[in-house]
Amino acid sequence: MMSTTMDDIRDGGTTGHTDNIDRAGPPLVAMEDISISFGGIHAVDGASLDLYPGEVVALLGHNGAGKSTLIKILSGAYKRDSGEIMVRGERATISNPRDAKAYGIETIYQTLALADNVDAAANLFLGREIMTPFGTLDDAAMEAEARKVMGRLNPNFKRFKEPVRALSGGQRQSVAIARAILFNAKILIMDEPTAALGPQETAQVADLIKELKKEEIGIFLISHDIHDVFDLSDRVVVMKNGQVVGSAKTSDVTKDEVLGMIILGKCPAGATPGPGAMKD
Amino acid sequence: MSDVASGGAVRPKTAGGGSGFKNFLRATEIDTRMLGMVGALLVIWVGFHILSGGTFLTPRNLWNLSVQTASVGVMATGMVLVIVTRNIDLSVGSVLGVTGMIMAIAQTTWFTPMFGFDNPMVWIATIGLGLLSGLAIGGLQGFVIAYMGVPSFIVTLGGLLVWRGAAWWVASGRTIPITDDTFKILGGGSDGSIGATWSWVIAIVAIAFLALAAVNARRQRKRFHFPVKPMWAEYLTFALSAGAVVVATLIVNAYLLPGPLAARYAQANGIAVPEGGLAISFGYAVPVLLFIGVGIVMTFVARRTRFGRYVFAIGGNPEAAELAGINTKRVTMMVFALMGMLAAIAAAISTARLTSATNAQGTLDELYTIAAAVIGGTSLAGGAGTIAGAMLGALVMQSLQSGMVLLGMDTPLQNIVVGAVLVVAVWLDTVYRKRAA
Numbered sequence: 001m002m003s004t005t006m007d008d009i010r011d012g013g014t015t016g017h018t019d020n021i022d023r024a025g026p027p028l029v030a031m032e033d034i035s036i037s038f039g040g041i042h043a044v045d046g047a048s049l050d051l052y053p054g055e056v057v058a059l060l061g062h063n064g065a066g067k068s069t070l071i072k073i074l075s076g077a078y079k080r081d082s083g084e085i086m087v088r089g090e091r092a093t094i095s096n097p098r099d100a101k102a103y104g105i106e107t108i109y110q111t112l113a114l115a116d117n118v119d120a121a122a123n124l125f126l127g128r129e130i131m132t133p134f135g136t137l138d139d140a141a142m143e144a145e146a147r148k149v150m151g152r153l154n155p156n157f158k159r160f161k162e163p164v165r166a167l168s169g170g171q172r173q174s175v176a177i178a179r180a181i182l183f184n185a186k187i188l189i190m191d192e193p194t195a196a197l198g199p200q201e202t203a204q205v206a207d208l209i210k211e212l213k214k215e216e217i218g219i220f221l222i223s224h225d226i227h228d229v230f231d232l233s234d235r236v237v238v239m240k241n242g243q244v245v246g247s248a249k250t251s252d253v254t255k256d257e258v259l260g261m262i263i264l265g266k267c268p269a270g271a272t273p274g275p276g277a278m279k280d
Numbered sequence: 281m282s283d284v285a286s287g288g289a290v291r292p293k294t295a296g297g298g299s300g301f302k303n304f305l306r307a308t309e310i311d312t313r314m315l316g317m318v319g320a321l322l323v324i325w326v327g328f329h330i331l332s333g334g335t336f337l338t339p340r341n342l343w344n345l346s347v348q349t350a351s352v353g354v355m356a357t358g359m360v361l362v363i364v365t366r367n368i369d370l371s372v373g374s375v376l377g378v379t380g381m382i383m384a385i386a387q388t389t390w391f392t393p394m395f396g397f398d399n400p401m402v403w404i405a406t407i408g409l410g411l412l413s414g415l416a417i418g419g420l421q422g423f424v425i426a427y428m429g430v431p432s433f434i435v436t437l438g439g440l441l442v443w444r445g446a447a448w449w450v451a452s453g454r455t456i457p458i459t460d461d462t463f464k465i466l467g468g469g470s471d472g473s474i475g476a477t478w479s480w481v482i483a484i485v486a487i488a489f490l491a492l493a494a495v496n497a498r499r500q501r502k503r504f505h506f507p508v509k510p511m512w513a514e515y516l517t518f519a520l521s522a523g524a525v526v527v528a529t530l531i532v533n534a535y536l537l538p539g540p541l542a543a544r545y546a547q548a549n550g551i552a553v554p555e556g557g558l559a560i561s562f563g564y565a566v567p568v569l570l571f572i573g574v575g576i577v578m579t580f581v582a583r584r585t586r587f588g589r590y591v592f593a594i595g596g597n598p599e600a601a602e603l604a605g606i607n608t609k610r611v612t613m614m615v616f617a618l619m620g621m622l623a624a625i626a627a628a629i630s631t632a633r634l635t636s637a638t639n640a641q642g643t644l645d646e647l648y649t650i651a652a653a654v655i656g657g658t659s660l661a662g663g664a665g666t667i668a669g670a671m672l673g674a675l676v677m678q679s680l681q682s683g684m685v686l687l688g689m690d691t692p693l694q695n696i697v698v699g700a701v702l703v704v705a706v707w708l709d710t711v712y713r714k715r716a717a
């Protein structure tokens with residue numbers, strides 16, 4: 001199933017819609033036929049997804065479509081019931097968040113997943129603290145690094161000494177983004193990264209995504225903002241009821257067609273249908 | 281504690297009036313909560329002093345108070361971490377009981393015959409075995425909680441019965457006397473105190489350490505261009521803390537060995553007894569120094585190590601900690617293992633102090649320990665708490681208890697007061713947190 005999708009993408013490439021993404025080698029990450037259910041609910045049902053270096057793949061779908069669940073399997077937060085994850089063409093074993101990080105997979109969760117009672121620096125380095133030569137926490141060094149990376153994302157941010165509980169929603173989101181880019185991610189998962197951000201901060205995240213693309217980082221972007229998706233993504237993948245409706249190069253489809261995929265599950269001509277596409 | 285009550289009353293009309301004091305607190309970075317606790321402690325002390333007709337604030341009583349605080353205080357430092365991770369340990373009193381019993385029995389039946397009477401190996405082996413037992417018991421409970429998913433409330437409630445029963449079973453209900461004199465030093469008393477000279481040495485070292493810490497903190501902040509305290513605030517906080525050390529040392533040195541003991545001491549050390557008897561000071565008791573040492577180590581663990589950082593992160597948001605790649609199960613198990621080990625240290629102190637292990641040893645200590653941690657600012661919602669606060673909380677609880685004993689209150693009445701204080705303290709904590717949020 002996966003191979004047909006990839007072939008189709010290459011076919012798409014030969015018909016003239018070039019997007020500067022080199023899809024000749026193995027994908028950076030490929031999720032193949034992934035399923036997971038919670039109780040009786042098939043949250044994700046045979047979904048496949050791939051991502052190439054320097055590519056932004058937007059993952060779209062209605063609320064409860066299974067987007068967050070699918071990427072949480074990649075980030076090690078959930079254990080899949082079936083399916084395979086390949087990283088750079090090799091089978092990867094990801095059974096907890098530590099495993100995923102070891103593959104260079106960093107995640108900005110929709111829920112942000114911050115420890116509210118400690119400060120920004122402690123959150124940025126949680127699980128990967130900078131230590132002094134004596135084996136103690138080097139808080140000063142961590143705070144200095146935090147100031148650097150936060151300056152890049154949100155120059156107005158000054159509240160480094162306070163627990164993140166005291167921060168605004170957007171500031172907290174900036175902390176979550178900063179944490180994901182701090183450790184040289186190869187694969188970045190952004191689950192609605194700009195939901196709480198103001199226009200200026202959103203623009204900064206857009207710039208950041210473009211920069212990261214240049215560094216050959218692959219990005220999964222989950223967003224409900226169709227304009228952002230069209231501005232930033234190279235490909236769109238739409239999910240409905242846990243299944244993939246279809247995928248397409250962003251340049252091959254219109255916004256209305258994508259909305260049709262999201263709402264009706266109707267796959268347009270420019271897209272490759274998946275198992276969840278409406279059969280007519 | 282008291283700042284909550286008074287602050288609530290003043291609140292509507294503050295802004296101008298309270299802001300001077302607020303600025304003062306901000307500049308000195310004195311924790312309002314700690315300040316409240318010190319206030320509550322002073323109220324309790326002065327109250328009991330008056331009620332008891334002037335027998336509470338005497339060197340003798342305060343010295344005893346310090347020794348009595350040590351055992352629960354040691355456990356309270358660990359309880360902070362347990363509660364911070366959103367757990368509870370109801371078994372500490374029973375773990376204290378069983379580890380005390382293990383140490384006493386091992387000492388009399390194995391180590392003394394094995395190494396010979398008063399061989400240094402006896403106390404070393406006794407303490408080593410005690411610590412290992414505590415670690416194993418705590419680790420076992422931690423394993424069931426973290427890896428098998430049984431709530432800590434249930435596991436340690438079971439532990440409360442299991443380990444109390446085990447202590448009884450190990451000794452068939454007997455009281456086991458301690459024989460090793462070196463081990464007894466851990467309990468305090470005239471042999472377990474360091475005397476006036478050494479007390480001053482420790483005081484000076486402590487003051488030097490305080491000065492060094494202040495200078496170092498200031499230098500660190502400057503290095504990274506963080507805001508620093510005003511100089512007057514630096515001097516004031518240093519003067520206050522150094523002053524406290526000096527006063528404490530004066531008090532423990534003012535407690536003198538009673539006549540016959542002093543005479544025996546003089547004889548043993550070949551000192552001639554002058555006219556009018558000898559004035560020999562107790563000085564700091566060894567268990568108190570051990571308690572302070574444990575407090576310093578635990579503060580270091582909580583604030584400066586990875587383990588401590590993870591403990592707090594788990595308490596703040598367990599899911600986030602897990603997603604950040606922290607092995608939350610292992611950390612939880614380690615917290616309980618550490619708690620078990622601290623209960624064993626407390627057991628060594630209390631067994632040495634009573635010079636025997638009894639069945640009832642440590643009964644109700646879980647209540648005092650939890651109360652100490654909570655009064656000291658540990659939030660039952662998890663994620664917040666300080667070791668120093670819990671140590672002060674232990675002193676508050678012990679002051680209450682000793683005061684009531686001094687007033688000749690019946691045990692049931694004492695229990696009623698302690699139980700009520702625990703509930704009121706938690707209620708005040710809720711009020712305080714709502715206001716702070």
Ligand SMILES: Nc1ncnc2c1ncn2[C@@H]1O[C@H](COP(=O)(O)OP(=O)(O)OP(=O)(O)O)[C@@H](O)[C@H]1O
Pocket residue numbers: 038041042043061062063064065066067068069070110
């Ligand atoms: N931990 C869980 N336990 C039980 N059901 C879950 C769990 N997580 C997700 N689900 C269910 O799985 C389905 C997919 O949820 P998911 O969070 O992946 O949706 P989503 O596409 O991210 O939606 P949104 O756009 O609202 O974020 C939903 O029906 C949800 O109720």
Ligand SMILES: [Mg+2]
Pocket residue numbers: 067068069110191
């Ligand atoms: Mg989601």
